Amino acid sequence: MRDPDPFVPRLFRVEEARRENADTTTLGLVPSHGEIPSFLPGQFFMLYAFGVAEIPVSVSGLSGTGRLLHTIRAVGAGSRALCRLRPGDFLGARGPYGSAWPLDRAEGDDLLLIAGGLGAAPIRSALLRALAERERYGRVVFLYGARGPTELLFRPELEGWQRRPDLEVQVTVDHAPPSWRGSVGVVPERIGHARFSPAHTTAFVCGPEVMMRFTASALLAAGVSSERIFLSMERNMKCALALCGRCQFGPAFVCREGPIFRYDRIARLLFLREI
Amino acid sequence: MSDPKIALAGHRFFSGIDPAIVETLAECAREVSFAAGEYLVREGEPADRFFLLEYGTVALELHRPGRDPLVLETIHEGEVVGTSWVVPPYRWSADARALDLVRAIAIDVRCLRGKSDSDPKLGYELLKRFLPLFVQRLEAVRLQLLDVYGKSPD
Numbered sequence: 362m363r364d365p366d367p368f369v370p371r372l373f374r375v376e377e378a379r380r381e382n383a384d385t386t387t388l389g390l391v392p393s394h395g396e397i398p399s400f401l402p403g404q405f406f407m408l409y410a411f412g413v414a415e416i417p418v419s420v421s422g423l424s425g426t427g428r429l430l431h432t433i434r435a436v437g438a439g440s441r442a443l444c445r446l447r448p449g450d451f452l453g454a455r456g457p458y459g460s461a462w463p464l465d466r467a468e469g470d471d472l473l474l475i476a477g478g479l480g481a482a483p484i485r486s487a488l489l490r491a492l493a494e495r496e497r498y499g500r501v502v503f504l505y506g507a508r509g510p511t512e513l514l515f516r517p518e519l520e521g522w523q524r525r526p527d528l529e530v531q532v533t534v535d536h537a538p539p540s541w542r543g544s545v546g547v548v549p550e551r552i553g554h555a556r557f558s559p560a561h562t563t564a565f566v567c568g569p570e571v572m573m574r575f576t577a578s579a580l581l582a583a584g585v586s587s588e589r590i591f592l593s594m595e596r597n598m599k600c601a602l603a604l605c606g607r608c609q610f611g612p613a614f615v616c617r618e619g620p621i622f623r624y625d626r627i628a629r630l631l632f633l634r635e636i
Numbered sequence: 637m638s639d640p641k642i643a644l645a646g647h648r649f650f651s652g653i654d655p656a657i658v659e660t661l662a663e664c665a666r667e668v669s670f671a672a673g674e675y676l677v678r679e680g681e682p683a684d685r686f687f688l689l690e691y692g693t694v695a696l697e698l699h700r701p702g703r704d705p706l707v708l709e710t711i712h713e714g715e716v717v718g719t720s721w722v723v724p725p726y727r728w729s730a731d732a733r734a735l736d737l738v739r740a741i742a743i744d745v746r747c748l749r750g751k752s753d754s755d756p757k758l759g760y761e762l763l764k765r766f767l768p769l770f771v772q773r774l775e776a777v778r779l780q781l782l783d784v785y786g787k788s789p790d
């Protein structure tokens with residue numbers, strides 16, 4: 362028997378489509394045949410909106426009923442078509458691909474999970490895993506920045522997390538109306554206010570690249586080692602199989618060595634132009 | 637009211653400061669509190685104080701005619717409200733509103749100026765503490781300006 366063609370997506374059915382904010386939707390998917398593929402937090406799938414486009418999207422978690430969750434922001438043709446899908450619709454998916462958040466390596470450390478904007482999607486899957494195995498870590502801190510209060514993702518869940526005694530949650534927004542009771546300011550500024558022991562901290566960061574650069578600098582300034590900072594990088598992709606070179610990032614392919622990289626291994630590239 | 641010397645020495649903004657300087661600062665300090673919704677300062681008024689927050693959150697707001705004010709930044713326990721006193725024209729550049737009950741140490745700047753004119757060590761210490769605050773806020777404003785979470789990061 363021949364191996365299945367790695368470019369051929371599996372058929373998945375949309376079982377839920379939850380609107381997170383004005384332009385972002387979480388889809389709950391199940392395969393039309395067979396098991397849900399196992400994945401590690403931080404990995405991504407190539408999601409195919411039939412006849413439109415195939416795009417990389419991180420797994421944002423697994424629902425209580427075993428649906429594979431993807432949180433998608435409508436920015437262009439592919440993502441818009443995926444956000445328009447409704448329960449009962451189908452899409453194609455192949456994966457999972459890429460590197461994962463090194464949760465095992467972080468065992469025994471304080472865990473600092475830092476998300477900006479849509480970065481909350483891949484961070485969420487790491488957070489859920491860490492909460493499920495809470496005893497493996499010291500303090501667990503979730504720092505989350507968004508543009509404004511109405512743009513926050515996973516809002517009902519966020520409130521639940523904020524009530525947990527074993528998790529410190531800090532949410533901050535760039536701009537807010539006076540009715541907002543929370544913090545206004547940028548994520549790197551909040552790092553100094555979180556409780557963690559820098560020498561024993563592993564940090565996972567996901568967000569726009571500029572935000573990640575500033576955040577990594579603030580983490581280093583706070584005393585976190587560059588070998589314990591991990592960033593999730595985004596590059597356009599086509600094959601996701603390390604064949605086409607579309608996602609090249611210096612000597613690495615983001616679809617294979619990434620998307621999650623150790624900061625000290627990519628710091629130089631982050632400051633290079635034209636990469 | 638508790639002793640401002642103890643409160644000052646224990647405040648994060650002045651951590652590690654020379655006790656002799658704390659003595660001097662304490663002569664210009666008093667403990668204050670504000671109920672939720674009260675203003676600590678108003679834009680345009682003379683910047684004759686700064687506040688070391690001990691408890692609560694303060695929003696720095698910009699008043700906009702005919703629209704809701706815009707919250708520029710929130711300031712939390714362990715941080716400082718008020719940098720306008722450092723540079724001319726020594727007037728507040730935003731409103732500062734207590735979001736909840738706020739307790740703080742207020743430092744009278746006129747009192748402090750007199751003392752730092754005659755004690756350069758005090759002036760230098762204050763500069764060393766306030767300068768990083770300016771740089772940090774400038775970087776934060778740049779990041780906010782970039783609107784990194786907008787649709788076109790490029």
Ligand SMILES: Cc1cc2nc3c(=O)[nH]c(=O)nc-3n(C[C@H](O)[C@H](O)[C@H](O)COP(=O)(O)OP(=O)(O)OC[C@H]3O[C@@H](n4cnc5c(N)ncnc54)[C@H](O)[C@@H]3O)c2cc1C
Nearest residue numbers: 416417418419432433434436437438439440482595596620
């Ligand atoms: C490993 C990885 C994981 C990802 N995870 C997610 C995820 O969980 N959720 C999600 O929504 N997206 C995620 N993305 C980004 C997503 O793949 C892109 O938004 C998508 O490819 C855009 O395709 P499109 O056809 O919708 O838009 P295109 O037509 O390709 O682009 C339309 C416009 O959107 C802009 N654009 C493209 N990508 C982005 C972006 N990332 N952010 C803002 N603007 C962009 C382009 O500059 C262009 O102006 C991930 C990307 C990678 C590489």
Ligand code: FES
Nearest residue numbers: 599601605606616
């Ligand atoms: S997407 Fe083709 S090499 Fe990575």
